[in-house]
Amino acid sequence: MEQESLLKEVTAKAKIWLGEEYDAETRAEVQRMLDAEDKTELIECFYKDLEFGTGGLRGIMGVGTNRMNIYTVGAATQGLSNYLLQEFSDLPQIKVCIGHDCRNNSRKFSEISAEIFSANGIKAYLFEDLRPTPEMSFAIRHLGCQSGIILTASHNPKEYNGYKAYWNDGAQMIPPHDKNTIVEVNKIRTAKDIKFKGNPKLVEILGEEIDNIYVEKLKTISLSPEAIERNKDMKIVYTPIHGTGVKLVPQALAAFGFTNIIHVPEQDVVSGDFPTVYSPNPEEPAALDMAIKKAIETDAELVLASDPDADRLGVAAKNDKGEFILINGNQIALIFLNYLIQRYKESGKMTGKEYIVKTIVTTELIAKIAEKNKIEMFDCYTGFKWIAAIIGELEGKKQYIGGGEESYGFLPEDFVRDKDAVSSCALMAEVAAWAKDNGKSLYELLLDIYVEYGFRMEKGISVTKKGKSGAEEIEQMMKDFRQNPMAEIAGSKVTLVKDYANLTGYDKIENEKMILDMPTTSNVLQYFTEDGTKVSVRPSGTEPKIKFYVEVAGVMKSREDYANACATAEAKVNAVKASLGI
Numbered sequence: 001m002e003q004e005s006l007l008k009e010v011t012a013k014a015k016i017w018l019g020e021e022y023d024a025e026t027r028a029e030v031q032r033m034l035d036a037e038d039k040t041e042l043i044e045c046f047y048k049d050l051e052f053g054t055g056g057l058r059g060i061m062g063v064g065t066n067r068m069n070i071y072t073v074g075a076a077t078q079g080l081s082n083y084l085l086q087e088f089s090d091l092p093q094i095k096v097c098i099g100h101d102c103r104n105n106s107r108k109f110s111e112i113s114a115e116i117f118s119a120n121g122i123k124a125y126l127f128e129d130l131r132p133t134p135e136m137s138f139a140i141r142h143l144g145c146q147s148g149i150i151l152t153a154s155h156n157p158k159e160y161n162g163y164k165a166y167w168n169d170g171a172q173m174i175p176p177h178d179k180n181t182i183v184e185v186n187k188i189r190t191a192k193d194i195k196f197k198g199n200p201k202l203v204e205i206l207g208e209e210i211d212n213i214y215v216e217k218l219k220t221i222s223l224s225p226e227a228i229e230r231n232k233d234m235k236i237v238y239t240p241i242h243g244t245g246v247k248l249v250p251q252a253l254a255a256f257g258f259t260n261i262i263h264v265p266e267q268d269v270v271s272g273d274f275p276t277v278y279s280p281n282p283e284e285p286a287a288l289d290m291a292i293k294k295a296i297e298t299d300a301e302l303v304l305a306s307d308p309d310a311d312r313l314g315v316a317a318k319n320d321k322g323e324f325i326l327i328n329g330n331q332i333a334l335i336f337l338n339y340l341i342q343r344y345k346e347s348g349k350m351t352g353k354e355y356i357v358k359t360i361v362t363t364e365l366i367a368k369i370a371e372k373n374k375i376e377m378f379d380c381y382t383g384f385k386w387i388a389a390i391i392g393e394l395e396g397k398k399q400y401i402g403g404g405e406e407s408y409g410f411l412p413e414d415f416v417r418d419k420d421a422v423s424s425c426a427l428m429a430e431v432a433a434w435a436k437d438n439g440k441s442l443y444e445l446l447l448d449i450y451v452e453y454g455f456r457m458e459k460g461i462s463v464t465k466k467g468k469s470g471a472e473e474i475e476q477m478m479k480d481f482r483q484n485p486m487a488e489i490a491g492s493k494v495t496l497v498k499d500y501a502n503l504t505g506y507d508k509i510e511n512e513k514m515i516l517d518m519p520t521t522s523n524v525l526q527y528f529t530e531d532g533t534k535v536s537v538r539p540s541g542t543e544p545k546i547k548f549y550v551e552v553a554g555v556m557k558s559r560e561d562y563a564n565a566c567a568t569a570e571a572k573v574n575a576v577k578a579s580l581g582i
Helices: 002-016 024-035 040-046 070-087 106-119 133-142 177-186 208-221 225-230 245-256 285-298 329-346 365-372 384-394 421-437 442-453 467-483 559-580
Strands: 057-060 095-100 123-127 147-151 160-167 203-206 236-239 261-263 302-306 313-318 324-327 354-359 376-380 399-405 409-411 455-464 492-499 504-507 512-515 525-529 534-539 545-554
Touching: 002 024, 002 040, 024 040, 040 467, 057 070, 070 106, 070 147, 070 160, 070 177, 095 106, 095 133, 106 123, 106 147, 106 160, 106 203, 123 133, 133 147, 133 160, 133 208, 133 421, 160 177, 208 245, 208 421, 225 421, 236 245, 236 285, 236 421, 245 261, 245 302, 245 421, 261 285, 285 302, 285 313, 285 324, 302 421, 313 421, 313 442, 324 329, 324 442, 329 354, 329 365, 329 399, 329 409, 329 421, 329 442, 354 365, 354 384, 365 376, 365 442, 376 384, 384 399, 384 409, 409 421, 421 442, 442 559, 455 559, 467 525, 467 534, 467 545, 545 559
Parallel strands: 095 123, 095 147, 123 203, 236 261, 236 302, 354 376, 354 399
Antiparallel strands: 057 160, 147 160, 302 313, 313 324, 399 409, 455 545, 492 504, 492 525, 504 512, 525 534, 534 545
C-alpha cells in the first residue's frame, strides 16, 4: 500500500515535467520513465526534492526533482533570488557572485543561474571560467555581494554536480538563511515559476583581476619567508586532479617564493570525466598515485593535490626510509595548527586573543595542543560553514589563526570563509621548508607532535546505502544506536555520550546530564570511553552514507615508537569496528 501511494505521488510529480515549459529532451526522458515497466528509476528521480545539506545542493545529474538539472538548479536560484529580494529590499542593487568547477554541465548551470539572477534584477558577477571555491568566497566579500553560489560537487564521482549557496559574509549558508531559502525554493513548483530570460546588463564577467588580488592577499599569511628563501628550490609536485586548482595553486606557490613546482601534465587537463582517476578525492590514496610516481621520478620532497573545486588538499611526504606516505586529514590539521601556534609564539605575534577551531569529529589531539599552548579552541559541527560562523561571531573581538576538519579541509586565513586548498597548499609547502630549515622532514615534524602531545590514530568508515531504501536504512541505524546505547566499546567502558540531535550529554562517571552548547541540533552521536577512544556516528549530508569516525589513543615516547604505536592502534580500531558491527 505504501509503495502504491509513493508511486502515485511520484507519477503526479513526473507528469508536471511533461508540460511545455520543459524542454523536449527532458519531456522525452520523463515519458520514457513513466512508460517503463520497472518504476525504480522514476521513483529515484522524483521521490524527493534535492535539499541543502552540509555541502548545499548535491546530486546525480539527470532528469527529475531529485537530480541536478537546469530546472532544479533554476528552482534553487529562483528561490534564492526571491529570498534575497526580501532580505535586502532596502538596497538599490543586490549583488551575487557565481563560480563553477570543472564538472560536466557546471558552466551551463552557472550561466543559467546568472540569467535567472539578472532576470530578477540582481547583479550577477560571473567568473569567466572555472575557479576555486575559496576564490568565490573571497570575491563575495571583496565585491560586497549579498550572496554567492558555486556549481560543484567537490570530490564526488563524475556523475554528480552540486550547488553551494553562500551569504554576504562569504560563508555557506547556516540557519536561518539556509532554511528560509529552502522555503522559497519549495514554493517553486514548476518551470513556469522560474524567470529564465535574463538581463545582460546585469551580468558582469570576472577575470584575472580577482585572481591577482586574491593571491596577493594570500601572501599575507606567510609566517616564514626566510625559510622559504633558503629552501625556495625545494622540489614540489602538485596536481589539481583535473580541477580548478590548475592555475591558482601554482600561482600561489610562486607568490610565496617557491621556484621548483613540478606538474603532472595528464592531470593538468581540465575534465569533468576525471580520466586518470577512479575518484577525484584526495582522501582516496589512488587519487595521488600519479603525483607520487612523478615525485619519485623527479626526486621531489613533497606532493600536494587539490580536489576538483580546490577547497580540500592532499599531502604526501617522505618517511624515514625515503618512501612517500600519505598525510591524512587529521594529521594535516595537526601539522598546520602546531606550526601556526609555534610561529605565532616565536615571532611575537601572540596577543592572548588568538583562537583555533576544529569540528567535533576531528582529532582530540588538537584540543591537547591548544590546552598546552594556552590558546582557545572551539569545537563545531562538520561542515566548514560552522567554522566560518565562529569566525564571523568573533570578528573584531578575537584573532582567528586557523581551523580544520578531518576531511582534508583547512583554512589559514579569515578573508575567505570556506576551506581553502589554494592557501593551504602554499602554507603546507612553507611548513615543509620551515621544517627543513630546522633540520627535520615534514614526516619527522608530525612524529614530534605525537611524541610531545600523545599518539592518536583516526579511521573514517563510510557505509553506503543508496536510494530511498538506503536513506531509510540509515535512519533506522541511527535510531537503533539511540534506542540501544552502547555500554562499552572494544572492552572499554563508555564514560560519556553526546547526542547532538537533542543537544544533551550524559556523563556516566558523574552520573549527570549536560546541555551541549551548539547553535542548532545535528544528527550526530558521540561515545567517549575510559581508554581515550572516541566514536562519532552521523549520516552524510551530501552522500548516501552513514559515517563512523573512530579515534583511539596510544603511547609514543620517541620517533622510533611510531611503528609499534600504529600497529597497536590499528588492532584497537579493528576491535572498535567489531563492537560497532561494521
